[in-house]
Amino acid sequence: MAERTTCLVVGGGPAGMVLGLLMARAGVEVTVLEKHADFLRDFRGDTVHPSTLQLLDELGLAEEFARLPHTKLEQVVFPTGDGGTVTVGDFRRLPVPYPYIAMTPQWDLLDLLADAGRRERRSRCGCRPR
Ligand SMILES: Cc1cc2nc3c(=O)[nH]c(=O)nc-3n(C[C@H](O)[C@H](O)[C@H](O)COP(=O)(O)OP(=O)(O)OC[C@H]3O[C@@H](n4cnc5c(N)ncnc54)[C@H](O)[C@@H]3O)c2cc1C
Numbered sequence: 001m002a003e004r005t006t007c008l009v010v011g012g013g014p015a016g017m018v019l020g021l022l023m024a025r026a027g028v029e030v031t032v033l034e035k036h037a038d039f040l041r042d043f044r045g046d047t048v049h050p051s052t053l054q055l056l057d058e059l060g061l062a063e064e065f066a067r068l069p070h071t072k073l074e075q076v077v078f079p080t081g082d083g084g085t086v087t088v089g090d091f092r093r094l095p096v097p098y099p100y101i102a103m104t105p106q107w108d109l110l111d112l113l114a115d116a117g118r119r120e121r122r123s124r125c126g127c128r129p130r
Contacts, residue, residue, distance in 0.1 A: 005031040012039070014106070017113035021059070024120035032117070039107035039114075046105045047073070050091065053098035064112055070104035 007023055009016045012034030020032040034041075048070075056065050076089035091099045 003031070005029055007031070008033060012110065012114070013044075014110065017110055017117065021113055021117045021120065024117050039110040044106040046103050048102040048104055048109060050094060050096045050098045050100065053102060054096060057097060059116070061112065061116055064116075065102070065109070068104050068108050068112065070102045073101040073103055074099070
């Protein structure tokens, strides 16, 4: 089946999916080509960092992300030999809107970005998401 597009992004990782979304929002007809059938392609971690959370907020996707199953990592604390603990990191002290690491699989984040991209497509041309 022949398909035409204006802009082709090769690779549906975080970079490709965000680029595709930004271009769609800018009104560019864009297709993101991912060689795997879904985002479960292989393990790519599960930490979503404060700067990414801020980016999602700026994209208007913070509430949607908050609905994904996730836990919040606010501190990194290790036990010491004497029964105490030592704190080696405390994200709560960061002067940012989301001072924690969200623990959620990368494929959930990619699904969220893909859904947001499909909504842009639907709103511009009346297409149904896949
Ligand atoms: C084991 C592991 C754990 C990690 N843990 C974390 C973590 O906890 N937190 C964190 O923030 N980062 C983590 N990272 C890093 C993070 O996964 C990468 O920084 C991020 O995935 C890079 O995004 P990207 O879009 O540039 O590339 P990629 O995620 O590599 O995406 C590239 C995509 O292109 C596709 N592709 C390649 N060639 C083609 C082709 N010819 N045609 C079509 N599609 C193609 C691939 O299938 C892939 O989906 C981890 C990485 C690894 C490997």
